[in-house]
Amino acid sequence: MKSIVITGCNRGIGLGLVKYLVKDKISPKYVMVTCRNLQNAKELQEIADANKNVHVLQLEVDKPETFDNFAKDIEAIVKEDGLNVLFNNAGYSPKSTRINFVKAEQMMETFSINAVGPLMLTKALLPILKRAATINKDKPLGIERSVVINMSSYLGSISMNNQGGLYPYRCSKAALNMITTSLSIDLKPDGILVTSVHPGWVKTTMGGPNAPLDVDICSKRIIQLLKTLNEDHNGQFYSYEGHKIDW
Ligand SMILES: NC(=O)c1ccc[n+]([C@@H]2O[C@H](COP(=O)([O-])OP(=O)(O)OC[C@H]3O[C@@H](n4cnc5c(N)ncnc54)[C@H](OP(=O)(O)O)[C@@H]3O)[C@@H](O)[C@H]2O)c1
Numbered sequence: 536m537k538s539i540v541i542t543g544c545n546r547g548i549g550l551g552l553v554k555y556l557v558k559d560k561i562s563p564k565y566v567m568v569t570c571r572n573l574q575n576a577k578e579l580q581e582i583a584d585a586n587k588n589v590h591v592l593q594l595e596v597d598k599p600e601t602f603d604n605f606a607k608d609i610e611a612i613v614k615e616d617g618l619n620v621l622f623n624n625a626g627y628s629p630k631s632t633r634i635n636f637v638k639a640e641q642m643m644e645t646f647s648i649n650a651v652g653p654l655m656l657t658k659a660l661l662p663i664l665k666r667a668a669t670i671n672k673d674k675p676l677g678i679e680r681s682v683v684i685n686m687s688s689y690l691g692s693i694s695m696n697n698q699g700g701l702y703p704y705r706c707s708k709a710a711l712n713m714i715t716t717s718l719s720i721d722l723k724p725d726g727i728l729v730t731s732v733h734p735g736w737v738k739t740t741m742g743g744p745n746a747p748l749d750v751d752i753c754s755k756r757i758i759q760l761l762k763t764l765n766e767d768h769n770g771q772f773y774s775y776e777g778h779k780i781d782w
Contacts (some may be wrong), residue, residue: 544624549625554754571767617670628701628703648649677764685730
């Protein structure tokens with residue numbers, strides 16, 4: 536893979552993925568990483584200062600009106616190579632979510648960040664994703680061509696839901712999974728693979744301090760999974776360990 540865009544990289548799993556990618560033996564030529572506030576993303580900026588292939592860009596995934604300009608910025612970096620990987624990682628989970636507390640605004644806000652944003656960003660970046668898929672058409676489906684990864688959660692699995700609650704988060708990730716399915720059908724003729732990934736329960740602000748998995752291990756496993764993606768993964772839901780998850 537020559538190029539990757541990852542959203543939500545100033546902290547948590549996004550930052551872990553960037554740290555792992557720059558240490559990797561074959562670090563991509565263009566690692567384009569986003570955060571909402573450039574001033575607050577000090578660690579990310581330090582990584583970019585030390586690694587010429589890292590480009591930090593500002594992006595709010597719930598502002599689709601800015602995506603065409605963002606796509607132009609990415610195109611100016613990758614040029615005729617196109618974009619190999621879009622990793623929709625940024626995500627949000629509101630706190631109080633039992634039935635008596637859920638609010639319509641929470642539902643809309645979480646949908647906007649976790650489902651609408653990834654779909655519209657994929658749409659905006661489609662021309663350059665297609666370009667990478669086309670110029671690498673001699674290669675099999677995967678990161679050497681073009682891939683969209685949607686960071687989902689097992690909490691978005693309908694068949695695994697035996698606890699209830701968490702309406703905004705569960706529903707938004709279930710919607711994201713449906714987006715993965717439709718995109719995987721629509722973009723297959725263009726040679727673009729689309730898959731949903733569950734990162735495990737990870738020690739981040741969202742995962743909390745009791746989560747069993749460290750960001751480092753999760754990031755390493757996800758990049759390993761990324762490297763193995765092939766036609767079988769298209770339109771599917773995988774854990775960071777590479778196990779298939781039921782929708
Ligand atoms: N941690 C877990 O156990 C776990 C489990 C399953 C799935 N996931 C998924 O993994 C992904 C990363 O989660 P995490 O644990 O790393 O969470 P995190 O530590 O809370 O980080 C979330 C990231 O998303 C960004 N973000 C939130 N709203 C945004 C918006 N409107 N526009 C752009 N960026 C936005 C945040 O930026 P700011 O710093 O500016 O807020 C931050 O960089 C999410 O999609 C999450 O749903 C996590």
